[in-house]
Amino acid sequence: MKKIERQIEVIERLNRLIRLGKTGTPDQLSEKLEISKASLFQILGVMKQLNAPIVFDITLQSYVYEESVNFTYGFYxxxxxxxxxxxxxxxxxxxxxxxxxxxxxxxxxx
Known part of the structure; x- marks a missing residue:
């Protein structure tokens, strides 16, 4: 269970950084999240499969959402x-x- 919890925690942190436009380059982002660049690309791939409209903005040098989205984990x-x-x-x-x-x-x- 710890592995799943860690992955969700990384997705939540990544979501916050994307919303702020403060991810930086893939190298910088993987360092911020304390994961490998390969793991970062896997997580970004999973988020895109879940319909997250993520793109890399060359001007901002940051990943951003193309449109407004919400990510929530848990049962309510x-x-x-x-x-x-x-x-x-x-x-x-x-x-x-x-x-x-x-x-x-x-x-x-x-």
Whole structure:
């Protein structure tokens, strides 16, 4: 579990640096995060697979997001509001349909 926690911690730190436009070059960034350059590129690849719009800005000499995104790790509870519908599936398990304000118009969790 420690390895996964460390990777998530690195992604959270990387996310903060990207938002601030303070990553620096890949060499500088891998040093800031205390990981190898190869590990940095693997993590950036995973983030891109998860739809993070990361690009390297040559002018800023920093990785940046092309559009506004959020990264959250953990489990959170919340009440359902508005168009969100709580329904019971055929297996008597609860499913949640909610509007998502990004790429996908609705999300169904069963």
């Amino acid at each position: 509870t919340r009440k359902l509001y508005g168009e969100e519908v709580l329904e019971v599936s055929s297996y008597n398990a609860q499913s949640i349909m909610m509007q998502v304000d990004f790429k996908y118009p609705s999300l169904r969790i069963v």
